Amino acid sequence: MKTVTTVIIGAGHSGLAMSHCLAQHAIEHVVLERGKVANTWRTERWDSLRLLTPNWQSRLPGYEYRGPDPKGYRTLAETVSFIDEYAQHVGAPVEERTTVLSVKRSSNGYVVRTNRGDWQCRCVVLANGAMTVPTLPKVAANRPTFVKSITVRDYKRPHDIVGASVLVVGASASGAQLAEELAQAGYNVVLSVGEHVRVPRSYRGHDILWLMDAAGYFDHGINDVDDLLRVRTLPSFQLVGSSSGRTVDLNRLQALGVKIVGRLTSFRDNTALFSGNLHNVCRLADLKMQRLLRTLDEWIDQSMPDGSSPVAGCLQPTQVPEDPDLVLDLKAASVGTILWATGMRPDYSFIDVPIFDERGRLKHDGGVINAPGLYTLGLPFMRRRKSSLIDGAADDARELAVHMVGFLDGRRPRVA
Amino acid sequence: MNEQQPSTSQLNGVDVAAILEARESLEAAPEAANFRFAARSRWLGGVHTRMEIDQFFGLGEIQKRSRTFTVDSDHPEVFAAADVAPTPVELVLAGLAGCLTAGIASVAENREIELRSVEATVEGDMNLHGILGIDPEVRNGFSAIRVTYDIDAEASTEDIEALVAQSQKRSAVFDVITNPTNVFVTVNS
Numbered sequence: 001m002k003t004v005t006t007v008i009i010g011a012g013h014s015g016l017a018m019s020h021c022l023a024q025h026a027i028e029h030v031v032l033e034r035g036k037v038a039n040t041w042r043t044e045r046w047d048s049l050r051l052l053t054p055n056w057q058s059r060l061p062g063y064e065y066r067g068p069d070p071k072g073y074r075t076l077a078e079t080v081s082f083i084d085e086y087a088q089h090v091g092a093p094v095e096e097r098t099t100v101l102s103v104k105r106s107s108n109g110y111v112v113r114t115n116r117g118d119w120q121c122r123c124v125v126l127a128n129g130a131m132t133v134p135t136l137p138k139v140a141a142n143r144p145t146f147v148k149s150i151t152v153r154d155y156k157r158p159h160d161i162v163g164a165s166v167l168v169v170g171a172s173a174s175g176a177q178l179a180e181e182l183a184q185a186g187y188n189v190v191l192s193v194g195e196h197v198r199v200p201r202s203y204r205g206h207d208i209l210w211l212m213d214a215a216g217y218f219d220h221g222i223n224d225v226d227d228l229l230r231v232r233t234l235p236s237f238q239l240v241g242s243s244s245g246r247t248v249d250l251n252r253l254q255a256l257g258v259k260i261v262g263r264l265t266s267f268r269d270n271t272a273l274f275s276g277n278l279h280n281v282c283r284l285a286d287l288k289m290q291r292l293l294r295t296l297d298e299w300i301d302q303s304m305p306d307g308s309s310p311v312a313g314c315l316q317p318t319q320v321p322e323d324p325d326l327v328l329d330l331k332a333a334s335v336g337t338i339l340w341a342t343g344m345r346p347d348y349s350f351i352d353v354p355i356f357d358e359r360g361r362l363k364h365d366g367g368v369i370n371a372p373g374l375y376t377l378g379l380p381f382m383r384r385r386k387s388s389l390i391d392g393a394a395d396d397a398r399e400l401a402v403h404m405v406g407f408l409d410g411r412r413p414r415v416a
Numbered sequence: 417m418n419e420q421q422p423s424t425s426q427l428n429g430v431d432v433a434a435i436l437e438a439r440e441s442l443e444a445a446p447e448a449a450n451f452r453f454a455a456r457s458r459w460l461g462g463v464h465t466r467m468e469i470d471q472f473f474g475l476g477e478i479q480k481r482s483r484t485f486t487v488d489s490d491h492p493e494v495f496a497a498a499d500v501a502p503t504p505v506e507l508v509l510a511g512l513a514g515c516l517t518a519g520i521a522s523v524a525e526n527r528e529i530e531l532r533s534v535e536a537t538v539e540g541d542m543n544l545h546g547i548l549g550i551d552p553e554v555r556n557g558f559s560a561i562r563v564t565y566d567i568d569a570e571a572s573t574e575d576i577e578a579l580v581a582q583s584q585k586r587s588a589v590f591d592v593i594t595n596p597t598n599v600f601v602t603v604n605s
Contacts, residue, residue: 195585265595276594280584287578323560358446 004030005408006123007112009103011037011094013060013083014377015127017393019092020061021401027408031092032114034099038083040129041076044153048181049076050241051390052173054207058082058390061398063089071207073241100128104352109373123373123404126351126362130378130388131344137169140340142267147330148337152178155339158185163336165189167272167328169264171196172235175341176248180240182339183256190328190335191253192274194263198285198318199237201247203293204300205309208239215299218386222366225381232381235343238285250282250318261325272328282318289315346379367400373407375400430525448475455487463497464490509538509561512589516563519583529575532568539564561593 006022008015011033022029033039051058056070063086074082087094101113109122134151143149148162152174158181165188168179179191199208212218225231240248250260262275293315300308328335348362355369356362363370366383377396378388386392426432442449451474457467470484488501495503502510513536524531540561546554567576584590 262594268596273596277584277590280581280590283577284581284585287574287581290574291578 001111001118001120003120004028005121006030006125006404007032007110007119007121008125008127009100009112010126010128011087011092011096012040012127012129012378013038013058013086013390014393014397015125016083016087016090016092016094017061017397018125018127018377018401019094020090021397022404023090025401025405027401027404029093030119031094032098032100032112032119033094033096036096037087037094038080040132041080041083044132045076046152046155046178047076047157049177050074051079052237052239052241053209053389053391054241057209057213059394060086060390061394072243100350102350102352105371110353122408123375125400126346126348126369126374126376127378128347130346130380133345133347134340135343135345136340137264137342139264139266140338140342143338144267144270144330146270147335149340150337151340153344158182158187161185161187161337161339164334165336167192167264167330167335167338168341169338170194170235170341170343171238171250171260172341172343173237173239175339176238176250176253177240178339178341179253179258180248180256183253183258188333189253189258190325190333191250191258191260192262192264192272193250193260193278193281194275195235195281196285197235197237198249198289199239199292200249200289200315201239201245203296204311207245208237211296211300213391214303215296218384218389218391220385222381222383228381231385232379234380251316254319259325260321261328270329270331272330274324274326274328276324276326278324279320282320286317367396368403373404375404426525427528427530428521428525430522432522432525435522436526450474460488462490463495464488464500505540505542505558508593509540512561512563512587512593513538515587515589516580516583519587520565520567520579523579523582523586524569524571527575527579529579530570532570533566534569535566537564538562 005027006029008018008022008029008031011031015031015033016037019029019031036042050073052073054070055065055067055072055074058065058074065082095116097116099115101115103124104111104113106120109120110124112119112121112124132153134153136151140149147167150160154160155178161182166182167190168175168182169192171179171191171193175191176196179189183189202208203211222228238249240246246252254260260278262278263281264272265275266273297311346362348356353371353374355364355371355374362376362379364376364379364382367376367379367387369376376382377393377400380388382388383396383399384392387396451472453472455467455469457465459465465488467487467489468484469487470481471478472481473479487507489504489507490499490501491497491503492499517534517536520534521531538561540558542558543551543554545551546556565580567580569576571579
């Protein structure tokens with residue numbers, strides 16, 4: 001068995017940022033990666049994906065975007081290259097093609113078993129991705145067997161869709177983007193819409209994420225919000241990164257021919273049944289968007305009165321069909337595929353340490369897990385609003401590295 | 417108008433502090449959160465029925481109501497009935513209004529918005545070709561339900577709309593009506 005002070009699981013941006021920070025504190029470590037650096041981006045995302053965040057918004061510790069298009073949005077290939085280059089830049093000690101099989105307590109820390117040998121260590125950092133296991137609603141188990149079922153993890157391109165029509169379930173970033181892609185590829189698309197977060201791609205002449213960053217939104221910490229569970233489980237912004245900077249909302253999708261229906265509630269024989277709450281979820285999304293934009297207006301008027309376009313009237317309210325369909329006969333509508341865009345979660349299946357609550361959720365305080373020497377990174381609103389962004393890894397990794405130094409020195413520093 | 421007099425700290429007479437406290441304790445004790453509501457009914461002749469409601473199960477035990485509540489249902493004269501009570505479908509509409517309005521008052525209390533008046537009109541569209549069996553393509557129930565609120569409150573139009581939207585999000589009756597529910601009807605032998 002090999003011995004090292006800290007094992008980082010996962011060579012994505014989070015694990016690499018942590019590697020950089022630990023190196024600065026001279027903490028000996030290794031980064032275990034099941035595939036190659038940026039593996040999830042390489043193997044478990046669709047071809048046309050671009051990051052939602054602009055290129056400039058990826059300030060990793062010791063590294064940032066220096067290319068010619070800071071306001072652009074990285075393609076999948078560019079994202080992989082960016083993270084690859086970061087791994088080179090920081091000289092991270094990455095062990096590729098090394099799959100972690102288990103993490104167990106030992107007398108002096110943890111034993112990390114892998115397909116390529118075992119490691120004894122004092123600290124483990126779970127940086128293996130916040131979005132790697134698709135979460136399916138319970139109703140998915142009852143789907144008719146004649147339809148193909150595919151999740152956003154496995155979908156690559158329109159060719160993966162069987163049949164003339166497709167039911168896309170979920171209207172957050174993934175669902176909205178793929179509904180658009182499939183409508184443009186000539187499929188009849190029915191989009192099942194639950195609660196979603198509507199935002200325009202740009203507002204008053206600025207990228208929405210630039211505005212939110214400038215106004216300090218992404219630096220809000222866990223003590224700045226009333227309901228931490230709620231903000232941690234919010235769906236992704238209904239956004240797309242593109243060369244045109246377009247907004248992908250339900251109005252645009254309907255103009256492309258996408259039919260929107262309420263949340264999928266059940267299957268009965270060959271039909272899918274939808275909730276009658278579509279009008280309300282759209283109204284909620286519009287109202288919340290307006291509230292965000294009003295707050296941004298206040299910030300703009302105070303901070304950059306001359307640097308922005310005037311308020312150009314309200315964005316169009318979401319157009320909800322007069323009489324949204326409650327029933328979809330999958331056979332009659334030639335639906336051959338259901339594409340589940342219903343969220344992703346981390347994979348903790350290999351962890352053999354009691355660190356989960358009764359609902360199986362990881363218990364942590366700002367990334368410090370309630371087991372000595374265990375840490376996590378990259379989870380939604382882990383320490384601050386930006387924690388799940390590439391741009392959030394710097395502050396989080398820096399602070400957790402300091403905590404780890406204290407832990408290794410035998411101190412018990414306070415978190416957050 | 418308001419039977420429950422608002423205490424000094426309450427704007428609308430809703431004890432939000434108690435609700436939030438219950439939310440916390442029920443999160444910690446998930447078993448206690450499993451409630452079962454119940455009503456009994458007795459046929460009175462014709463199409464007139466009387467429902468009695470006097471208890472429910474919750475917090476791990478039977479909870480007695482303050483008294484036995486009765487609700488009658490009948491049908492109107494155009495249905496050749498005595499018209500001594502609302503029709504069951506009207507009771508459903510009334511239940512929706514009651515549930516949404518309770519939600520609006522609670523959310524308003526929590527958001528510190530004082531309500532002066534909250535009035536709603538609820539309409540349900542129904543094509544009788546369904547229940548009369550004239551056209552199998554027509555459903556028995558409502559083809560659409562519309563609720564229209566008139567609210568006078570110390571708040572902007574947007575904030576009032578947000579109250580109404582949030583109330584729908586958390587309403588039991590709204591959920592019962594908008595989402596399918598398995599219903600099991602059995603006959604004792």
